[in-house]
Amino acid sequence: MASLPVVQAPAPESFGKTLRRDRWWTSPLLTAATLIIAGGYATLAIIFGEGAAYAPPYLSPFFSPCLGESCHPEFRIASIPTFGLSPALLVMAVVFGFRTTCYYYRKAYYRSLFMDPPACAVGEPWGKGYRGETFFPLVLQNFHRYFLYLALIVLAFLWYDTAKAFEFEGRLGVGLGSIILTVNSVLLTGYLLGCHSFRHLIGGSVDCTGCSRFGKARVGAWKKASWFNAFHGSWAWASLVFVCIADLYVRLVASGAIHDPRLVF
Numbered sequence: 001m002a003s004l005p006v007v008q009a010p011a012p013e014s015f016g017k018t019l020r021r022d023r024w025w026t027s028p029l030l031t032a033a034t035l036i037i038a039g040g041y042a043t044l045a046i047i048f049g050e051g052a053a054y055a056p057p058y059l060s061p062f063f064s065p066c067l068g069e070s071c072h073p074e075f076r077i078a079s080i081p082t083f084g085l086s087p088a089l090l091v092m093a094v095v096f097g098f099r100t101t102c103y104y105y106r107k108a109y110y111r112s113l114f115m116d117p118p119a120c121a122v123g124e125p126w127g128k129g130y131r132g133e134t135f136f137p138l139v140l141q142n143f144h145r146y147f148l149y150l151a152l153i154v155l156a157f158l159w160y161d162t163a164k165a166f167e168f169e170g171r172l173g174v175g176l177g178s179i180i181l182t183v184n185s186v187l188l189t190g191y192l193l194g195c196h197s198f199r200h201l202i203g204g205s206v207d208c209t210g211c212s213r214f215g216k217a218r219v220g221a222w223k224k225a226s227w228f229n230a231f232h233g234s235w236a237w238a239s240l241v242f243v244c245i246a247d248l249y250v251r252l253v254a255s256g257a258i259h260d261p262r263l264v265f
């Protein structure tokens with residue numbers, strides 16, 4: 001007689017209880033550590049680190065676009081009064097809003113920081129009564145598309161500042177910093193191009209692509225964005241970690257701790 005299939009019972013409801021035998025806690029632990037380290041580093045660099053954010057022709061990506069009156073004149077886009085605060089706080093508000101409302105990051109920090117739940121089939125601490133994102137403040141996650149529009153503007157300025165990283169006192173050149181800042185911009189672009197809201201914006205908001213204006217072009221763009229979207233989590237992590245590395249590199253050059261190898265033509 002054939003044996004009956006084994007059916008797993010649902011996870012116990014108390015926090016951390018589970019029937020899983022794998023190391024389910026590895027992923028939330030690593031995720032939480034990365035978010036806390038990268039977020040903490042970025043916050044400290046932005047609030048207290050303006051002095052070492054400029055190493056012409058390199059500008060820390062946290063300070064791009066440079067909008068404060070205290071910005072280095074070589075990078076200043078506008079002299080908006082910042083009342084003694086770091087000019088990067090303006091940019092941070094956009095980037096922080098964009099990343100925290102990102103569909104991928106929501107999953108990451110709901111699991112790793114809120115433990116809601118920490119992993120599939122693992123008990124969570126908040127009990128019953130799931131209401132999704134229908135209440136304040138989680139209802140604000142719906143603003144993601146508006147943060148996307150602002151992030152597109154920030155990205156355009158980031159590429160402008162990246163292009164300037166190839167100009168050494170009026171001469172064309174390339175340094176290790178130029179390459180690092182370019183890689184940073186590529187990763188952030190890949191992250192943004194795979195954004196669910198961006199994909200919807202360029203090709204997903206019509207019921208009939210064949211009947212809409214630029215329908216064929218939109219389908220093509222949507223397919224390309226879908227490629228980026230399939231790896232959205234990887235772009236998200238790579239761009240988060242690398243933007244900190246790029247900032248650190250500019251600081252090390254600005255402080256004279258390291259010498260930037262460069263070729264000037």
Ligand code: FES
Pocket residue numbers: 098102103104105144191192194195196197198232
């Ligand atoms: Fe992740 Fe928009 S969904 S950036």
